[in-house]
Amino acid sequence: MNTLLIQLGMGNAAFAFGELAFVFVIAQLAVNVACAVGVANACQKLEANGREPVMVPRLVWIVATFFTGLFGVLIYWAMHHSTLSREP
Secondary structure, three states, rough: OHHHHHHHHOHHHHHHHHHHHHHHHHHHHHHHHHHHHHHHHHHHHHHOOOOOOOOOHHHHHHHHHHHOOOOHHHHHHHHHHOOOOOOO
C-alpha cells in the first residue's frame, strides 16, 4: 500500500473505497447483463410474433442495452411496447 496514505492515516479508507468501487462495478455489470438478456428474450418473442425490431437488428439492440443498462431497456420498451410504437 502507498506509504503516503499510511502516513496520513488514510490507508484503510482508501482500501475500503476500492472495495466499494469493485462491488459497484460488479453489481452494475450484473444489471447490464440481466438487461441485455431481457432484451434478447423480448426480441425473440417479437420475432416469433412476426414482427421485427425497430430501426436496428436484434444484435445491435442487445449490445446497446448491455452498454447502456436500464436506460437501454427504457428506450427499447418505448420503441417496441409503448404507445410510441407503430404497431400494437
